[in-house]
Amino acid sequence: MRRIVSAAARLLISAGVMAVLLTRMDLSALRAAFAQVRPAHVLAAVAVYTAAQLVSSFRWYVLGRSLGFRAPWRFLAATYFAGMFCNLFLPTSMGGDVLKAWRVWRSEQKGWMSLVSVLADRGFGLLALIWIGGTAVWRVPAAATVPGLRSLFAALGAGALCAVMLAPKLAVPLERVRHIRGLAEGTRMIYRRPLTPLIVAALSLLIQGAGVAIVILYARMLGMELPLPLAALAFSAATVLTLLPVSLNGIGVREAGYAAMLGIGGVAPEQAFTLSLLVFFTQSAVSLAGAVPFVLAGGMKREPGSESELVS
Numbered sequence: 099m100r101r102i103v104s105a106a107a108r109l110l111i112s113a114g115v116m117a118v119l120l121t122r123m124d125l126s127a128l129r130a131a132f133a134q135v136r137p138a139h140v141l142a143a144v145a146v147y148t149a150a151q152l153v154s155s156f157r158w159y160v161l162g163r164s165l166g167f168r169a170p171w172r173f174l175a176a177t178y179f180a181g182m183f184c185n186l187f188l189p190t191s192m193g194g195d196v197l198k199a200w201r202v203w204r205s206e207q208k209g210w211m212s213l214v215s216v217l218a219d220r221g222f223g224l225l226a227l228i229w230i231g232g233t234a235v236w237r238v239p240a241a242a243t244v245p246g247l248r249s250l251f252a253a254l255g256a257g258a259l260c261a262v263m264l265a266p267k268l269a270v271p272l273e274r275v276r277h278i279r280g281l282a283e284g285t286r287m288i289y290r291r292p293l294t295p296l297i298v299a300a301l302s303l304l305i306q307g308a309g310v311a312i313v314i315l316y317a318r319m320l321g322m323e324l325p326l327p328l329a330a331l332a333f334s335a336a337t338v339l340t341l342l343p344v345s346l347n348g349i350g351v352r353e354a355g356y357a358a359m360l361g362i363g364g365v366a367p368e369q370a371f372t373l374s375l376l377v378f379f380t381q382s383a384v385s386l387a388g389a390v391p392f393v394l395a396g397g398m399k400r401e402p403g404s405e406s407e408l409v410s
Contacts, residue, residue, distance in 0.1 A: 108346040115350030119357060123368050131320055131372040139319040143312045143380045150308035151384060154178060157301040158198075158219045164294045165211040165287050167202065176391035177201045183388030185347070195220065201395070210280025211287075218288055218298070224341070225258040226302035230310065231334025232258075237327035240362040262299065265289060309333050309377075316376045320369050324360075332359035336374065352378060 155175035159167075162174060180201070181194030188194070195216045203212040232255030235241045235248050242248065261268070266289045272282035288294055310330045317324035336355030340348025356374040357367045 105346070108344065111344055112346040112350035115345070115354055119350075119353055119367070119371060123371065127366065127368040128371065131366075131368050134320050135372075135376070136319055139315060140376070140380070143315050143376070144383055146308050146312055146315070147380050147384050148387075150305045151178065151182065153301055153308075154219075154223070154305050157222070157298055157305070158215060160294065160297055160301070161215045161218050161288060162202070164291065165215055165284055166208065167206050167211070167215070169202065169205050173205065174202070176395070179385075179388035179390075180392040180395065181388070182385040183392045186382060186385050188347075211284050214281060214284030214288070217281075218284075221261075222295075222298050222302045223305065224338075225262060226299065226306045227334050227337055228254045228258045230303070230306050230330050231255075231338070234327040234330035234334065238325075238331050238363065240364075241331065244362060262295065265295075306334075309337065312377060312380060313373065316373050320373060322365060322369060324365070325363070328360065328363040332356050332370075333377075335359045336377075349378070 152175060155178035156171060158178060159171045159174045162169065167174075177198050181198040183194075184197050185194040199212045199216045202215060203209050206212060228251070232251040235251045265285055269282040269285040272278050272285075288298075310326070310333050313329045313333045314324055314326065317329065332355070336352050336359065339351040339355040342351065345351045353371055353374040356377075357370040360370040360373070361367060
């Protein structure tokens with residue numbers, strides 16, 4: 099019952115935010131913005147996002163190797179896309195993370211390490227997002243007019259930097275808790291070779307940079323000369339908002355984030371709204387490709403060892 103109420107609340111919030119945004123727009127201007135959509139630009143954005151997700155799966159592979167995984171990259175890539183497919187039909191992205199951790203556990207028989215790999219993959223991606231946004235916010239003069247925006251990103255950026263640098267030490271207290279001792283062990287394994295977190299961080303910046311590139315691509319298609327810092331700020335802020343467990347798949351809060359951040363740069367709400375929907379469409383289209391590995395592996399019902407069919 100609690101899950102039903104939670105899902106209903108998220109749906110109402112998403113629908114409510116979308117309704118408020120639409121009531122504040124000129125529908126004729128919105129139609130004009132959509133009329134500027136060109137298939138070639140959309141296909142290019144899909145290609146960029148697909149490449150970024152393949153890099154994401156390789157980042158997960160690098161983390162997995164540091165944790166002792168033996169699975170080849172193609173298996174982890176298939177599992178990664180299957181998780182993306184699951185996220186399309188769940189209120190939050192946690193469902194996809196659960197699927198990824200579960201499949202790796204069935205393949206590797208490493209319960210805690212499977213969970214650590216997913217958490218680290220998600221964590222480094224979030225840290226890169228915060229770093230990009232934290233850098234961009236100081237390059238957008240209009241950001242100074244939004245109370246607390248720069249201070250918020252500065253605090254998040256400092257916290258993210260400390261988390262990366264002090265992760266092994268921060269994990270020490272976990273060793274005293276028997277039920278979650280595996281988290282500390284996994285963290286130490288990732289940092290055992292200093293090059294591993296550096297590679298993962300670099301890949302994370304590349305992945306999030308691809309998201310910014312997609313925003314710029316769509317902005318130009320819509321006739322906007324969007325400065326790189328503003329595009330980076332909008333992408334970072336909107337993406338972080340979608341991670342909050344308050345909406346259905348980020349719908350509504352994503353559009354509000356783009357409208358607010360691009361709005362401080364003088365972008366019309368109709369164009370910002372259209373751009374946001376195009377970004378969501380791109381992500382959803384690529385995620386649908388995950389249906390293939392998801393179905394081939396039998397969803398969540400295969401027996402241990404069946405994952406080998408994907409890597410044979």
